[in-house]
Amino acid sequence: MANIDWKKLTFGYTKTNYNVRTYFRNGSWGSLELSSEETINIHMAATALHYGQEAFEGLKAFMGKDGKVRIFRWEENAKRLIRSAEGILMEAVPEELFKKAMIKVVKHNLDFIPPYGTGSSLYIRPLLIGSGPQVGVKPASEFLFIIFVTPVGPYFKEGFNPVDVQIVRDYDRAAPKGTGHLKVGGNYAASMRAGVRAHDEGFASSLFLDAKTKTFIDEAGPANFFGIKDGKYITPESHTILPSITNMSLQSLAMDMGLKVEKRPIAVDELESFTETGACGTAAVISPIKKIYDRENGKTYEYCKDGKAGPICTKLYKTLQDIQYGDAEDKYGWITFIE
Numbered sequence: 303m304a305n306i307d308w309k310k311l312t313f314g315y316t317k318t319n320y321n322v323r324t325y326f327r328n329g330s331w332g333s334l335e336l337s338s339e340e341t342i343n344i345h346m347a348a349t350a351l352h353y354g355q356e357a358f359e360g361l362k363a364f365m366g367k368d369g370k371v372r373i374f375r376w377e378e379n380a381k382r383l384i385r386s387a388e389g390i391l392m393e394a395v396p397e398e399l400f401k402k403a404m405i406k407v408v409k410h411n412l413d414f415i416p417p418y419g420t421g422s423s424l425y426i427r428p429l430l431i432g433s434g435p436q437v438g439v440k441p442a443s444e445f446l447f448i449i450f451v452t453p454v455g456p457y458f459k460e461g462f463n464p465v466d467v468q469i470v471r472d473y474d475r476a477a478p479k480g481t482g483h484l485k486v487g488g489n490y491a492a493s494m495r496a497g498v499r500a501h502d503e504g505f506a507s508s509l510f511l512d513a514k515t516k517t518f519i520d521e522a523g524p525a526n527f528f529g530i531k532d533g534k535y536i537t538p539e540s541h542t543i544l545p546s547i548t549n550m551s552l553q554s555l556a557m558d559m560g561l562k563v564e565k566r567p568i569a570v571d572e573l574e575s576f577t578e579t580g581a582c583g584t585a586a587v588i589s590p591i592k593k594i595y596d597r598e599n600g601k602t603y604e605y606c607k608d609g610k611a612g613p614i615c616t617k618l619y620k621t622l623q624d625i626q627y628g629d630a631e632d633k634y635g636w637i638t639f640i641e
């Protein structure tokens with residue numbers, strides 16, 4: 303077992319023993335290399351470095367009370383990486399190769415999976431980059447696929463406690479017909495100024511609006527947004543939003559709880575009418591939202607008036623975490639065990 307204070311882990315990088323890598327060269331994927339190097343040797347004209355030809359994923363492995371390691375819905379991450387690759391003209395990583403690499407890297411880092419009960423997990427970070435050289439703006443002909451893992455604690459320092467978020471109107475994360483629906487690095491570069499400013503101004507995250515009309519809720523930084531009212535779980539649907547696997551899962555659980563699910567644009571004005579709101583994603587699972595502050599006009603929308611997460615957010619969070627840690631039945635078949 304690695305010498306780590308599991309309960310103090312934040313969402314950051316901790317070195318582990320191994321990562322796995324493979325190159326796509328001359329029309330085919332090579333063999334998977336197990337590496338203990340944290341660095342990569344890369345051509346200075348690689349398209350990833352100049353033109354942002356890169357995509358990544360994020361998923362987690364959980365240690366159960368029974369000592370079994372569970373990976374949550376990796377097939378969805380593999381499919382999303384394929385969509386990201388195709389969207390920016392990279393060689394897609396076949397699902398089987400993704401699975402093989404993921405299992406290999408997790409198996410070689412078992413000592414770094416946080417024990418059951420610590421609230422932490424092993425974050426799995428697949429990365430696909432254009433490694434071949436180009437000087438003109440063209441796709442590479444060589445690609446590097448890496449998966450590394452790192453043990454993580456909560457994404458927001460608040461954990462499951464409610465957070466404040468800030469509506470931004472002077473920056474956009476994604477263009478209307480751009481790459482917002484893909485998990486590619488450029489979207490994250492575009493979101494950093496607003497995210498860091500939100501942080502500096504005391505907010506956990508920025509809340510982006512649709513770039514074209516600034517009328518509808520887009521994404522809560524690196525997480526999807528949802529609101530609850532009148533027995534409904536409502537979440538925005540748009541080409542500029544990354545289809546969150548956590549959000550998809552919460553929609554199934556919400557329906558199990560008897561809620562109706564609506565996927566449609568959510569106008570900023572509608573924020574008034576929600577009884578609960580939250581941001582969801584692999585990293586945070588759910589961050590219940592306490593306050594949404596519109597930076598431009600000072601308007602404030604408040605939830606969790608008693609300082610605690612609302613009942614529906616709490617139930618959704620607990621139900622999802624129980625499936626992930628193996629404390630509840632996996633009736634949807636979302637879990638893959640590492641044998």
Ligand SMILES: Cc1ncc(COP(=O)(O)O)c(C=O)c1O
Pocket residue numbers: 360521523524525526544545546547548549582583584585
């Ligand atoms: C922009 C963005 N939206 C939403 C999410 C949540 O997606 P998921 O639930 O698949 O982690 C993420 C994180 O992956 C993200 O980066």
